[in-house]
Amino acid sequence: MAQESSINRASRRTRILNNHLVQSPSDPTSCVQSNSCLSYTPPEVTESFDFETKEMRKILDFHNLEDRDWLFRVIEQGKVFNGKERGGRMFVIPDYNQTMEQQREMTMKRIEYLLERGVFDGWLMKEGVEAELKKLAFLDVIQNFDHSLAVMLGVHFFLWGGAIQFMGTKRHHDKWLRDTETFALKGCFSMTELGHGSNVRGIETVTTYDLKAGEFVINTPCESAQKYWIGGAANHATHTVVFSQLNIDGVNQGVHAFIAQIRDEDGNISPNIRIADCGHKIGLNGVDNGRIWFDNLRIPRENLLNSVADVSPDGQYLSAIKDPDQRFAAFLSPLTSGRITIATSAVFSSKVGLATAIRYSLSRRVFSATPNGPEVLLLDYPSHQRRLLPLLAKSYALTFAGNYLKMIYVNRTPGSAKTLHVVSSAFKAIFTWHNMRTLQECREACGGQGFKTENKIGHMKGEFDVQSTFEGDNTVLMQQVCKALLSEYVAAKKKNKPFKGLGLEHMNGPVPVIPSNLTSSILRSSQFQVMYCQVCNHTFSQYISKASPILCIR
Numbered sequence: 282m283a284q285e286s287s288i289n290r291a292s293r294r295t296r297i298l299n300n301h302l303v304q305s306p307s308d309p310t311s312c313v314q315s316n317s318c319l320s321y322t323p324p325e326v327t328e329s330f331d332f333e334t335k336e337m338r339k340i341l342d343f344h345n346l347e348d349r350d351w352l353f354r355v356i357e358q359g360k361v362f363n364g365k366e367r368g369g370r371m372f373v374i375p376d377y378n379q380t381m382e383q384q385r386e387m388t389m390k391r392i393e394y395l396l397e398r399g400v401f402d403g404w405l406m407k408e409g410v411e412a413e414l415k416k417l418a419f420l421d422v423i424q425n426f427d428h429s430l431a432v433m434l435g436v437h438f439f440l441w442g443g444a445i446q447f448m449g450t451k452r453h454h455d456k457w458l459r460d461t462e463t464f465a466l467k468g469c470f471s472m473t474e475l476g477h478g479s480n481v482r483g484i485e486t487v488t489t490y491d492l493k494a495g496e497f498v499i500n501t502p503c504e505s506a507q508k509y510w511i512g513g514a515a516n517h518a519t520h521t522v523v524f525s526q527l528n529i530d531g532v533n534q535g536v537h538a539f540i541a542q543i544r545d546e547d548g549n550i551s552p553n554i555r556i557a558d559c560g561h562k563i564g565l566n567g568v569d570n571g572r573i574w575f576d577n578l579r580i581p582r583e584n585l586l587n588s589v590a591d592v593s594p595d596g597q598y599l600s601a602i603k604d605p606d607q608r609f610a611a612f613l614s615p616l617t618s619g620r621i622t623i624a625t626s627a628v629f630s631s632k633v634g635l636a637t638a639i640r641y642s643l644s645r646r647v648f649s650a651t652p653n654g655p656e657v658l659l660l661d662y663p664s665h666q667r668r669l670l671p672l673l674a675k676s677y678a679l680t681f682a683g684n685y686l687k688m689i690y691v692n693r694t695p696g697s698a699k700t701l702h703v704v705s706s707a708f709k710a711i712f713t714w715h716n717m718r719t720l721q722e723c724r725e726a727c728g729g730q731g732f733k734t735e736n737k738i739g740h741m742k743g744e745f746d747v748q749s750t751f752e753g754d755n756t757v758l759m760q761q762v763c764k765a766l767l768s769e770y771v772a773a774k775k776k777n778k779p780f781k782g783l784g785l786e787h788m789n790g791p792v793p794v795i796p797s798n799l800t801s802s803i804l805r806s807s808q809f810q811v812m813y814c815q816v817c818n819h820t821f822s823q824y825i826s827k828a829s830p831i832l833c834i835r
């Protein structure tokens with residue numbers, strides 16, 4: 282962007298506006314001085330930077346940079362990733378003109394290609410912070426190329442694999458984890474039903490225990506109980522974790538999770554299982570979402586994922602967690618890792634959109650300030666800056682927040698479970714909403730070019746839109762976050778203790794005093810903005826302390 286004083290900028294803007302209002306009587310074609318030919322040089326070739334871009338990349342990507350670069354090269358080299366060389370650079374983008382069936386097959390071919398190159402080694406069999414960070418870095422890279430592929434991997438490793446890891450015990454780990462890592466089996470995650478999505482407790486699938494046979498019997502009692510939207514179920518998955526009400530001797534013990542086989546290794550649907558396709562979607566067509574009915578399917582007693590509750594061979598229901606609410610919260614734990622990868626992938630998508638739109642605005646010229654003068658660079662228009670640069674600033678901020686979230690996740694302890702749940706829910710909603718807003722602005726900021734498939738922004742809108750719905754609807758998640766924060770507030774006030782955790786600590790200090798002389802530089806300063814937030818929070822806290830008896834916050 283051209284460097285110029287604010288006075289020069291103001292007078293140049295005045296000239297431009299004046300030019301719009303007072304039309305020159307001369308030949309209208311002469312007011313545009315067109316370039317003799319179109320040429321484009323990427324800004325990084327001609328512009329110098331005021332900062333070290335490599336250092337900035339280190340701060341943004343934060344971990345496993347060499348691993349990320351290795352995977353970038355692996356993907357670039359793979360024919361299945363549809364790379365195209367342009368001007369000595371490789372661009373990789375899925376072919377969205379393929380049919381839904383072809384896109385689904387490409388997802389499986391890409392998984393096979395990455396599997397052969399050892400990309401998934403250790404994703405389930407290795408434990409510890411290093412292994413977890415490497416997995417998260419690889420997923421960051423993969424989602425940059427193909428969101429369908431990242432979602433299929435998320436379902437297989439984080440939802441199915443995560444359910445076995447966190448909700449199962451040794452017998453499940455020994456039996457399923459290695460085969461999951463090598464794709465000897467393909468897993469999916471059957472929680473949502475046609476009749477119940479956000480309200481998981483309301484699901485209607487019922488499982489009973491047959492004492493004589495020592496088996497569970499899973500049944501879909503009505504059409505609204507069919508499992509719906511299950512990623513991987515329509516064509517590929519061989520196994521699923523099924524969420525169901527558990528009924529023991531006529532007593533409903535609430536939602537539990539079981540493992541069921543739904544296809545054999547040749548892809549034939551198992552007896553007592555019916556499957557249908559969810560059909561074409563507005564994005565994510567490389568994922569085969571399906572519907573499943575269980576017709577009194579029998580599974581061994583050992584297939585109950587029993588980390589928090591079990592049924593003994595003689596049919597006794599056993600659980601160390603007596604409180605049904607806490608038991609239910611424990612069942613939902615595999616969703617945490619999914620929310621983290623969704624949140625971080627949403628910021629990457631915003632950055633791809635912004636990179637395209639900002640580059641465009643650094644090369645595109647529109648309208649001249651004077652008759653016969655050169656046209657003005659798009660990014661020199663303040664209105665264009667205001668459209669893109671705050672979104673860019675927020676994307677930087679969310680990147681750092683995402684890295685913080687990853688750190689809480691990989692260093693989690695039983696004591697940090699609540700913080701992790703609340704922060705991951707809030708970040709998932711905020712990041713994915715930010716992404717959709719950013720992509721729409723970037724699409725429009727590129728004018729007609731933004732509408733071209735090749736420029737990726739329009740397709741990313743379709744691909745990433747669903748992030749506000751799956752693994753916790755954003756609105757519902759934000760309601761949970763509000764409830765958790767209000768409860769935390771009331772509890773801390775009741776005990777007369779300072780706030781700790783959940784990001785409320787800034788309210789421990791006194792109410793700041795707003796200066797009387799509010800100049801524009803004070804208003805723009807970050808100190809003032811933090812102070813202003815604190816004043817708002819204190820006003821809000823006064824409201825809560827008065828309203829909490831009416832709000833019934835527990």
Ligand SMILES: Cc1cc2nc3c(=O)[nH]c(=O)nc-3n(C[C@H](O)[C@H](O)[C@H](O)COP(=O)(O)OP(=O)(O)OC[C@H]3O[C@@H](n4cnc5c(N)ncnc54)[C@H](O)[C@@H]3O)c2cc1C
Pocket residue numbers: 436470471472473476477478479480509510511512562565570747750751752753754755756757
């Ligand atoms: C492409 C795709 C892939 C998916 N993959 C899977 C999968 O692999 N496995 C799986 O189990 N599920 C999957 N899902 C399902 C997904 O998790 C659910 O769609 C999601 O939980 C929302 O449920 P719902 O669709 O029933 O919407 P609903 O819960 O019916 O919500 C509809 C609307 O009502 C609003 N709403 C709901 N409750 C409240 C409330 N209390 N107050 C105010 N407003 C409210 C919501 O904000 C939303 O706008 C997938 C969904 C899609 C679209």
